[in-house]
Amino acid sequence: MADTQKTATLTIDGQSYELPIHSPTCGPDVIDIRKLYGQAGVFTYDPGFTSTAACDSTITYIDGDKGELLHRGYPIDQLAGDSHYLEVCYLLLYGNLPSKAELEKFEKTITMHTMIHEQMHGFFRGFRRDAHPMATMVGVVGAMSAFYHDSTDITDPRQREIASHRLIAKMPTIAAMAYKYSIGQPFVYPRNDLDYAANFLHMCFAVPAEEYNVDPILSRAMDRIFTLHADHEQNASTSTVRLASSSGANPFACIAAGIACLWGPAHGGANQACLEMLKEIGSVDRIPEFIARAKDKNDPFRLMGFGHRVYKNFDPRATVMKQSADEVLDLLGVEDNPILQVAKELEKQALSDPYFAEKKLFPNVDFYSGIILEAMGFPTSMFTPIFALSRTVGWVSQWKEQLGDPGMKIGRPRQLYKGEAARDYTPVDER
Numbered sequence: 001m002a003d004t005q006k007t008a009t010l011t012i013d014g015q016s017y018e019l020p021i022h023s024p025t026c027g028p029d030v031i032d033i034r035k036l037y038g039q040a041g042v043f044t045y046d047p048g049f050t051s052t053a054a055c056d057s058t059i060t061y062i063d064g065d066k067g068e069l070l071h072r073g074y075p076i077d078q079l080a081g082d083s084h085y086l087e088v089c090y091l092l093l094y095g096n097l098p099s100k101a102e103l104e105k106f107e108k109t110i111t112m113h114t115m116i117h118e119q120m121h122g123f124f125r126g127f128r129r130d131a132h133p134m135a136t137m138v139g140v141v142g143a144m145s146a147f148y149h150d151s152t153d154i155t156d157p158r159q160r161e162i163a164s165h166r167l168i169a170k171m172p173t174i175a176a177m178a179y180k181y182s183i184g185q186p187f188v189y190p191r192n193d194l195d196y197a198a199n200f201l202h203m204c205f206a207v208p209a210e211e212y213n214v215d216p217i218l219s220r221a222m223d224r225i226f227t228l229h230a231d232h233e234q235n236a237s238t239s240t241v242r243l244a245s246s247s248g249a250n251p252f253a254c255i256a257a258g259i260a261c262l263w264g265p266a267h268g269g270a271n272q273a274c275l276e277m278l279k280e281i282g283s284v285d286r287i288p289e290f291i292a293r294a295k296d297k298n299d300p301f302r303l304m305g306f307g308h309r310v311y312k313n314f315d316p317r318a319t320v321m322k323q324s325a326d327e328v329l330d331l332l333g334v335e336d337n338p339i340l341q342v343a344k345e346l347e348k349q350a351l352s353d354p355y356f357a358e359k360k361l362f363p364n365v366d367f368y369s370g371i372i373l374e375a376m377g378f379p380t381s382m383f384t385p386i387f388a389l390s391r392t393v394g395w396v397s398q399w400k401e402q403l404g405d406p407g408m409k410i411g412r413p414r415q416l417y418k419g420e421a422a423r424d425y426t427p428v429d430e431r
Contacts, residue, residue, distance in 0.1 A: 012040055026061050026070075043414045053234075055242065055405070059092060059397055060233045067313040071231060072096070080320040085226040085390075086110060086196050089168055092231055092397040107196075113169035114190035114199065116177075117147045124181045133178035133385045134263045140174050141167075142256035152250040154403055163251040164396045171389040172196065176203035179382050197223035200389075205377065217331050218376060221324040225369050228317040229387055231394025232310075237261040237268070241395045242402050243411040251399060258395045259388045268384040268391075271370035274305035275339065275380050278370075283338060284345045291346075295355055305367030306350060307360065314362045321368035325375075332375045343371045 006021040008031050017040050020032040030053050046052045061070045069076040072091050079088050090098045090106050123140050151163035177187050188203045198219040206212035240261040244254040262268035281290050293301040308315050334340035350356045
């Protein structure tokens, strides 16, 4: 935060208090209330922290009214359209775009860390065969601290960097293994000759019995999914990672906490909810019925994958994702998949309906990513694990930034207590 010349005056019971106002690079000013309790003996009340800045950060900026998402100042549509995931990972981790030599070194480092410790395979086999892949990922990522002791000292910058690289590199392997385990197929080891996205697809869909070649269109689409979900400011899972980190927890425990939070249907499960809605619609001829229900204010039904809590205009990630969705559907076709037929027609009818334009209910990134993953052959249970591996770099970047902040304090929100006042204990025989 920069400018602290401006102040706000808060008056309580005739007593006035001057509160500093910080002006950020972008976005609204922020009133600094850190000394409010010490000076005035009161807290602020903000359920969900929707009006509270819990930290200062230089990583990601969102303007929901403009439909703007910047990573280190770079617009997301430029990064997703012209860059690729590992370059964006470097940008998020280190603050600037890499030189050619820096990028090559970084890509090689990530590639050489993609295998997991062989003894960790036993963790997967300890889960029930029908365990949700997210449950598996939470357990396995948390268990990494038992295997990689040389990267758990958060006071050592070198160990923090090694942990960052390991998490980014190994998360696709862990997610793919969770998927393979859930469908009863053998694990497929990572390959150093494939790029990040192609390697993940190969680990998910290859089998030992025959050769599997990753189509570059699918690899590019997957890379864009990774890129568009890399970071999204101080959302629930990122805030969870920061809160866990503030206690001094090891990096693997912090990221496992983020994965657990992301699993919630109100957070990382949006694209899965979108696919489930498309299945509920079932056929193209029922689309008008569901559009009518979405317009009916007395009907609780709403179109999943349209509109966004943060973006009040349009989701800047959706334009690039729509391009990939069109390319994937052109490659794989929709003729034999009624869900994809419904998705294409629903998109067409919603975009041409004045009601949705007026309400700014445009298809968002979850709508298109769900379509792409369905077309690729992923079950809906894998949508959130893919989100988790995409977001790992954002979590790690926020974790690193917080640990480097000399003003970091352990997270300790206050409360508005409405329970009983102090009362005396009564022995059970006298009640």
